[in-house]
Amino acid sequence: MSTTIDSILVEKRTFQPPQQLVDHARVSGMDAYRALCDEADQDPDAFWGRLANENIRWHKPFTKVLNSDNAPFYTWFEDGELNVSENCLDVHLENGNADKTALIFEADDGTVDKVTFRELHARVCRIANGIKSLGYKKGDRAVIYMPMSIEVIATMQACARLGVIHSVVFGGFSFRNLHSRIVDVGASLVITADYQVRGGRKIPLKDPVDQALAEEGGDIVKKVIVYERAGGDVAWTPERDLWLHELEQGQADQCDPVPVEAEHPLFILYTSGSTGKPKGVQHASGGFLLWTKVTTDWVFDAKPDDVFWCTADVGWVTGHSYITYGSMAAGLTQIVFEGVPTYPDAGRFWQMVDRHNVTVFYTAPTAIRSLIKASESDSNVHPKQYDLSSLRILGSVGEPINPEAWVWYYTNVGGERCPVIDTWWQTETGAHIVTPLPGATPLKPGSCTLPLPGINVAVLDEACKEVGAGRGGNLVITRPWPSMIRNVWGDPERFKKTYFPPEMGGAYLSGDNAQIDEDGYCWIMGRTDDVLSVSGHRLGGTEIESALVAHDRIAEAAVVGRPDDTTGEAIVAFIMLKGALPQGDEARDLAKNIRDWITSEVGPIAKPREIRFGNNLPKTRSGKIMRRLLRVIAEGNEVTQDVSTLENPDVLEQFSNAY
Numbered sequence: 001m002s003t004t005i006d007s008i009l010v011e012k013r014t015f016q017p018p019q020q021l022v023d024h025a026r027v028s029g030m031d032a033y034r035a036l037c038d039e040a041d042q043d044p045d046a047f048w049g050r051l052a053n054e055n056i057r058w059h060k061p062f063t064k065v066l067n068s069d070n071a072p073f074y075t076w077f078e079d080g081e082l083n084v085s086e087n088c089l090d091v092h093l094e095n096g097n098a099d100k101t102a103l104i105f106e107a108d109d110g111t112v113d114k115v116t117f118r119e120l121h122a123r124v125c126r127i128a129n130g131i132k133s134l135g136y137k138k139g140d141r142a143v144i145y146m147p148m149s150i151e152v153i154a155t156m157q158a159c160a161r162l163g164v165i166h167s168v169v170f171g172g173f174s175f176r177n178l179h180s181r182i183v184d185v186g187a188s189l190v191i192t193a194d195y196q197v198r199g200g201r202k203i204p205l206k207d208p209v210d211q212a213l214a215e216e217g218g219d220i221v222k223k224v225i226v227y228e229r230a231g232g233d234v235a236w237t238p239e240r241d242l243w244l245h246e247l248e249q250g251q252a253d254q255c256d257p258v259p260v261e262a263e264h265p266l267f268i269l270y271t272s273g274s275t276g277k278p279k280g281v282q283h284a285s286g287g288f289l290l291w292t293k294v295t296t297d298w299v300f301d302a303k304p305d306d307v308f309w310c311t312a313d314v315g316w317v318t319g320h321s322y323i324t325y326g327s328m329a330a331g332l333t334q335i336v337f338e339g340v341p342t343y344p345d346a347g348r349f350w351q352m353v354d355r356h357n358v359t360v361f362y363t364a365p366t367a368i369r370s371l372i373k374a375s376e377s378d379s380n381v382h383p384k385q386y387d388l389s390s391l392r393i394l395g396s397v398g399e400p401i402n403p404e405a406w407v408w409y410y411t412n413v414g415g416e417r418c419p420v421i422d423t424w425w426q427t428e429t430g431a432h433i434v435t436p437l438p439g440a441t442p443l444k445p446g447s448c449t450l451p452l453p454g455i456n457v458a459v460l461d462e463a464c465k466e467v468g469a470g471r472g473g474n475l476v477i478t479r480p481w482p483s484m485i486r487n488v489w490g491d492p493e494r495f496k497k498t499y500f501p502p503e504m505g506g507a508y509l510s511g512d513n514a515q516i517d518e519d520g521y522c523w524i525m526g527r528t529d530d531v532l533s534v535s536g537h538r539l540g541g542t543e544i545e546s547a548l549v550a551h552d553r554i555a556e557a558a559v560v561g562r563p564d565d566t567t568g569e570a571i572v573a574f575i576m577l578k579g580a581l582p583q584g585d586e587a588r589d590l591a592k593n594i595r596d597w598i599t600s601e602v603g604p605i606a607k608p609r610e611i612r613f614g615n616n617l618p619k620t621r622s623g624k625i626m627r628r629l630l631r632v633i634a635e636g637n638e639v640t641q642d643v644s645t646l647e648n649p650d651v652l653e654q655f656s657n658a659y
């Protein structure tokens, strides 16, 4: 095999799947992979219909697989009825796995708590009964703002059991972010905790909820359920707030799952786009459950005695698909981790893999890169200090994994035994799309390899033409798939415009730039829009800019990403100030003040790494900000480009100082 993409490929070896994996794999060898692809190509409805019947327990069987009448508002299994929570829990009680460990929770301080499927089922039922007793029912929306815990998973499952649509907001987001999501989704219930505990620190969650609900429109929330994680010392609104443990008390251990139509929304998860406010990505119960479960089986080659650890937070889609739903439907024993990879030291992940005998480990390149760095300066936290022999598969998600990090992960964590499975997908795709299969696909470091069976992708230019091998363009998915986004909550026009623009001829536009090489291998080159990826978290440039201009000293702002060894991209903010330009300490103080502002407006992950001040921004004569030039400055380079189209070239010099 060879490739022409020299610019991004520094590691030219291909890595064959280890024979002992191939021998027992669910998809064993490339012939098996191709057979599945052929089956799907020849009769997509029969393929998806077969999977849906084999993998889901239906209350009412479906008679139609895909309905394209209203494209791009596709529906799947539309006349079928099911309950997602029943498929994640009850099925395991009935197939002899009631006493199997479902979750192994490790707290920030290392304390471990385990629950079996039977215990988790009972817990979910008690919480569901509690939520029901408050009057909530199918179709109501609940915002969940909780730390990583058994409770957050149980709470999501309890909502699914009742047909209550949840929207999880990442605990690292500010009250303002929380507020806008509560209002947009129309939540009448919030489920939170007193605090979250990460890296030895107690961080308030109930406080920001109180703040969010005090804002305009926050009074649509009638009840706030609070999980007591750390002492319970929080402000209380008695007619509105109740403790989770009190709500659960006296509730029955059984709660009949509410059958819902396959298209009933399971959840809404907000994600950043190129323009405007974050979009509420709406997922459907049947299709989402199906593809998250099947991809867990195939992509992680799920085995009954696996110990699966996806290190994502449930505030992101990865945690929805591969902690709360798909992997639970697959019946895996899973690790749930409350803390951070660097506490008490940067050996924490490896120590936990060792301690719990993790077999399948799924994390983000940004974490790997930071742990590489840490192990270079402190050999005590190097993976070789730990017994990682339980591992058989390594996964990666969130951004391209650079070949250096890939090879380090493969060698030092996987002991050259474990394939590195680089999974490309998005909040909108619900589940994996382009990814290797561990017992089949030869790997090229840095490539997410081939589309899954049933998935068709292409790279198109702006005129909807395939660009050909080794050329960059828009990565699109040319046929619908079951776990695809159904709508942008409350904004169908935006859904159509963003994901199915007429130029793409009916294909789903991912927003990613990619190349496909002559072996059909896919290489992701980054976003085509102004979406930034900071530590694997997707942030909209415009979102941060709107927060910046809300600061009383800021007239205008432009945010760009600068490549960063550890976090993928670092945020650099160019700020046009009202009034005189500050210097020295005054500039430093203002920069700090702006960072604090962003922390409270958006959240700590959106804090600019660098702030540069000017009394204007570089603009063309038609008033367009020249972001291209800002990127050059952000990377610390001299602007050598032609600036003759600039209205105000002298402004560039002002930005030479970074604070």
Ligand code: WT7
Pocket (backbone or CB within 6 Å): 271, 316, 317, 318, 396, 397, 398, 399, 400, 401, 422, 423, 424, 425, 426, 427, 428, 448, 510, 511, 512, 524, 526, 527, 536, 537, 538
């Ligand atoms: C964006 C989606 C997928 C769950 C976590 C992020 C980037 C994701 C990869 C990968 C290269 C990747 C893309 C994508 N991305 N996985 N394996 N290789 N890039 O979900 O927040 O919706 O972000 O993350 O740019 O569009 P998300």
